[in-house]
Amino acid sequence: xxxxxxxxxxxxxxxxxxxxxxxxxxxxxxxxxxxxxxxxxxxxxxxxxxxxxxxxxxxxxxxxxxxxxxxxxxxxxxxxxxxxxxxxxxxxxxxxxxxxxxxxxxxxxxxxxxxxxxxxxxxxxxxxxxxxxxxxxxxxxxxxxxxxxxxxxxxxxxxxxxxxxxxxxxxxxxxxxxxxxxxxxxxxxxxxxxxxxxxxxxxxxxxxxxxxxxxxxxxxxxxxxxxxxxxxxxxxxxxxxxxxxxxxxxxxxxxxxxxxxxxxxxxxxxxx
Numbered sequence: 052x053x054x055x056x057x058x059x060x061x062x063x064x065x066x067x068x069x070x071x072x073x074x075x076x077x078x079x080x081x082x083x084x085x086x087x088x089x090x091x092x093x094x095x096x097x098x099x100x101x102x103x104x105x106x107x108x109x110x111x112x113x114x115x116x117x118x119x120x121x122x123x124x125x126x127x128x129x130x131x132x133x134x135x136x137x138x139x140x141x142x143x144x145x146x147x148x149x150x151x152x153x154x155x156x157x158x159x160x161x162x163x164x165x166x167x168x169x170x171x172x173x174x175x176x177x178x179x180x181x182x183x184x185x186x187x188x189x190x191x192x193x194x195x196x197x198x199x200x201x202x203x204x205x206x207x208x209x210x211x212x213x214x215x216x217x218x219x220x221x222x223x224x225x226x227x228x229x230x231x232x233x234x235x236x237x238x239x240x241x242x243x244x245x246x247x248x249x250x251x252x253x254x255x256x257x258x259x260x261x262x263x264x265x266x267x268x269x270x271x272x273x274x275x276x277x278x279x280x281x282x283x284x285x286x287x288x289x290x291x292x293x294x295x296x297x298x299x300x301x302x303x304x305x306x307x308x309x310x311x312x313x314x315x316x317x318x319x320x321x322x323x
Contacts, residue, residue, distance in 0.1 A: 054143060055141060066090070073159055075156070081105055081153075118140050122138075137154045141152075
C-alpha cells in the first residue's frame with residue numbers, strides 16, 4: 052500500500068522519479084474522477100490531458116475501484132506502439148484511496164522486429180551462400196576435368212604431329228622415287244615415255260602431300276598453342292574458384308556467428 056500526504060506531494064516528486072529512472076517512462080496521476088497531470092516520455096505519449104475524466108474501463112479506474120495494483124502489456128494495435136503499463140491506487144495516511152498513478156514503459160518491439168529481420172536476412176544469405184559454395188565446388192571439379200581434357204588434347208596433338216612427320220618423310224621418299232623414275236624414263240627414250248608420265252604424277256602427288264602436311268602442321272601448331280593457353284586459363288579459373296569456395300565457407304561461418312548474436316539480441320529484446 053502506497054501512502055502519501057497528498058496527491059500534490061506525489062506530483063511534485065514525479066520529475067525527480069523520472070530523472071532517477073534510466074528508462075523512457077510516461078506517468079499519469081489522477082484523483083478518483085479525473086487525471087490531474089501527465090508526463091509523456093520521449094518515445095511514449097498517450098496524449099492524456101489534464102482534467103480528462105477517467106473512463107469506466109480505464110485500468111486506473113479498475114485499480115482504484117478494486118484497490119488492487121494492475122499490470123498489463125498493451126499491444127501496438129491500441130496506440131501504435133507496444134508498452135507495459137501499471138496502474139496503482141494511492142492512499143492517504145489513513146489508508147483511504149484518494150487517487151492513482153499509472154506508469155507506462157515502452158517495450159522495445161522495434162528492436163525485436165529488427166533482430167528478427169536481421170536473423171531472417173542472415174538465414175537467406177546463408178542459404179544463398181551455401182548454394183554459391185556448392186556451385187563453386189562443382190565448378191572447381193568441372194574445371195579440373197576440363198584441364199585434364201586440355202592436357203590430353205595437347206598430348207594427342209603431339210602424337211598426331213608424329214604421324215604428320217611420318218607422312219612427310221614418305222612424301223619426300225616418294226618425290227625422290229619420282230625423280231629417279233623420270234631419269235630412267237628419259238634414258239629409255241620413246242619406250243619409257245609412259246613410265247615418265249607415271250613418274251611425273253608421282254612427283255606431283257608427293258608435292259601435294261608435302262604441301263598438305265605443312266598445312267596440317269601449321270593447323271596442329273596453332274591448335275597446340277590454343278590448347279596450351281586454354282590450359283593456363285583453366286588453371287587460373289580453377290585456382291580462383293577454389294579461393295572463392297574457401298572464402299564462401301569463411302563468410303558462411305561469419306554469417307552463422309552473426310546469426311547467433313542476432314538470436315541473443317532477440318532474446319534480450321524480449322526481456323525489455
